[in-house]
Amino acid sequence: MRQRGSIRGRMLAAFALLALGLGLTLGLAGLLSYDRLGAYLVGWHARPVMEALMEAERRAWAAEDRGRRHIYYGEDLAAAMHWRFLAGKQVPPAWERLSDGLHFFGGMEEFVLLVRRDGVTYALSGHTGMLQPMKARLGGVLLVCALAGLAVAVLLAVLLSRGLTRPLSRLTSAVEGRDRREPGTFTPLPPDLVNLNDEVGVLARALAAREAELRDFVRRESFFTGDVSHELRTPLTIMQGGLEILELRLASLPGAAGAELAPLLERLTRTTASMAATTRTLLLLARRPEALEREALDMGAALHALIREDARGGLLRLAGQEAPGQGRACPPQEGGPVLLFADMASDVWSLGQKELARIVFKNLLDNARRYTENGRVYLRLTPGMLEVRNGGRIPENLDIFARGVRGPARQERQEGHSSDLGASAGSGLGLSLVLRACEHLGWRLERHTAAPEAETVFRVLFPPFSAAEGDEA
Known part of the structure; x- marks a missing residue:
C-alpha cells in the first residue's frame, strides 16, 4: 500500500505541525510574559527604595543645614545596597533626556529609574540580578516542554491514525483482493465494515450498493448474450442449409437461368457465412474476451477481399491510375458507388483475430463511404499503419466514438440538413465497435483532421508482424 500521501502520513504531519506551532506560540508567549513580569518585579522593588532614598536625601540636606556631623545621604544608602543613586547635576545628560519611569539597558541586565520632583531629577540604577539567568533557564525548560509535547503529539498521531485508517486499509484490501479474483465472481464486503456508523461505513455501503447494481447488470448481460447466441445461431444455420440446397438445385437448372442467379447465390452464401463468423466473434467478445485466439493476419489480403x-x-468503385490529389470528383448520385483510391503495400502482416480485424476494416470503410462529401475515399496501408480518410469534418464537440453518436450522412448534407446530427442512416455503433475491437487486438485508433482539404482521417496503428513469423505460427 502506498504510504506517501496517505491519510496516516497526513495525520502525522498535521499533529507534528500542530505541536510545533503550539510549542513556538507558547514559548514566545512565555518569554514575552517573563520580560513583562521581570519589568514589573524590578519596578515593584525599586520604586519603594527610590522613595526611601529620596526621603533620605531630603533629610540629609536638612540635617546639613542644621550643622549635624553624621549625615547619611541617599547615595550612601544606595551604595550599601550595591545600587547607585544620583540627584541633580549628578544625573548623566543621556539619562536626563529619558522620561520618568523604569528603563532597561543591556538586554535587561541593568535598569534606571528616573523620578523628577520639585525641579530635581533623581536616578536609581543597578543590576537586575538573577532575571537574565532565570530567563535562560526558562527558555531551556520551554524547549524541553515543546519537544516533549511534539513527542506526545507524534505518539497520539500514530495511535489515532492506526485506529482511524485500519478500517480503510481493510476496505482497500477487500476491494483489491476481489479485483484479483476471476471476473464475474462477487464476494460480499465484511459485515463489520458495512455496519460501521462513520464515513468508512458510508463508503463501504456505497461500494456494496454499486457492486450489487453491477452484479445485476452483468447477470442481465450474460442472460442476454446467451439468448442472442441461441436465437441467432439457429436462423443462421437454417439460412446456410437453405442456401446449400438452393445451390444444388440451381446447378440442375437448364439454360442461362442458373448462370444468372449463381453470382447472387454466391454472395448470399458468403454474406451468411461472414454473419455467422462475426456473430460468434462478437458473442465471444461479450462473454469471454480472454478466450479470443490471435493469429498472423495478412492485412493486405483481408482488405483486398473486403x-x-x-x-x-x-x-x-475502384479508381484507375488517377492520383488522389488530382481534380475533384462530383458527389455521386444517391445510392451510387463511392470512388476508392487504395495505396496498399504488399506483405503487411500483424498479429490479431481475423473476424475482429474484419470488423475494424469494414466499419472504417463503411463510415468513410457513408460520410464522404466529395464522393471519394482514400485508403493507405503501410507496415504498422492503416489510414482511411474522406472529405468532410467531424464537429469538434461530437464524441464520434461514443455509442449511439451519429453524424449526418452524405445524402443529408447534400439536402442541406447538416445540422441535424441525429438523423442519420447509421446506427452510431460502428466507430464505437471499431474502438473496442482495436482495444482487444492491442491496436491503437486515432482520429485526425487534415487541413486545408477539410478531411477526416482515421489511423489504425498495429505492431508489424513478419511473414516468416506468420509461417512459423
Missing part, C-alpha cells in the same frame, strides 16, 4: 465484396455489391 474491397472486392463492396465493389461487387455496388458500394465502391
Whole structure:
C-alpha cells in the first residue's frame, strides 16, 4: 500500500505541525510574559527604595543645614545596597533626556529609574540580578516542554491514525483482493465494515450498493448474450442449409437461368457465412474476451477481399491510375458507388483475430463511404499503419466514438440538413465497435483532421508482424 500521501502520513504531519506551532506560540508567549513580569518585579522593588532614598536625601540636606556631623545621604544608602543613586547635576545628560519611569539597558541586565520632583531629577540604577539567568533557564525548560509535547503529539498521531485508517486499509484490501479474483465472481464486503456508523461505513455501503447494481447488470448481460447466441445461431444455420440446397438445385437448372442467379447465390452464401463468423466473434467478445485466439493476419489480403465484396455489391468503385490529389470528383448520385483510391503495400502482416480485424476494416470503410462529401475515399496501408480518410469534418464537440453518436450522412448534407446530427442512416455503433475491437487486438485508433482539404482521417496503428513469423505460427 502506498504510504506517501496517505491519510496516516497526513495525520502525522498535521499533529507534528500542530505541536510545533503550539510549542513556538507558547514559548514566545512565555518569554514575552517573563520580560513583562521581570519589568514589573524590578519596578515593584525599586520604586519603594527610590522613595526611601529620596526621603533620605531630603533629610540629609536638612540635617546639613542644621550643622549635624553624621549625615547619611541617599547615595550612601544606595551604595550599601550595591545600587547607585544620583540627584541633580549628578544625573548623566543621556539619562536626563529619558522620561520618568523604569528603563532597561543591556538586554535587561541593568535598569534606571528616573523620578523628577520639585525641579530635581533623581536616578536609581543597578543590576537586575538573577532575571537574565532565570530567563535562560526558562527558555531551556520551554524547549524541553515543546519537544516533549511534539513527542506526545507524534505518539497520539500514530495511535489515532492506526485506529482511524485500519478500517480503510481493510476496505482497500477487500476491494483489491476481489479485483484479483476471476471476473464475474462477487464476494460480499465484511459485515463489520458495512455496519460501521462513520464515513468508512458510508463508503463501504456505497461500494456494496454499486457492486450489487453491477452484479445485476452483468447477470442481465450474460442472460442476454446467451439468448442472442441461441436465437441467432439457429436462423443462421437454417439460412446456410437453405442456401446449400438452393445451390444444388440451381446447378440442375437448364439454360442461362442458373448462370444468372449463381453470382447472387454466391454472395448470399458468403454474406451468411461472414454473419455467422462475426456473430460468434462478437458473442465471444461479450462473454469471454480472454478466450479470443490471435493469429498472423495478412492485412493486405483481408482488405483486398473486403474491397472486392463492396465493389461487387455496388458500394465502391475502384479508381484507375488517377492520383488522389488530382481534380475533384462530383458527389455521386444517391445510392451510387463511392470512388476508392487504395495505396496498399504488399506483405503487411500483424498479429490479431481475423473476424475482429474484419470488423475494424469494414466499419472504417463503411463510415468513410457513408460520410464522404466529395464522393471519394482514400485508403493507405503501410507496415504498422492503416489510414482511411474522406472529405468532410467531424464537429469538434461530437464524441464520434461514443455509442449511439451519429453524424449526418452524405445524402443529408447534400439536402442541406447538416445540422441535424441525429438523423442519420447509421446506427452510431460502428466507430464505437471499431474502438473496442482495436482495444482487444492491442491496436491503437486515432482520429485526425487534415487541413486545408477539410478531411477526416482515421489511423489504425498495429505492431508489424513478419511473414516468416506468420509461417512459423
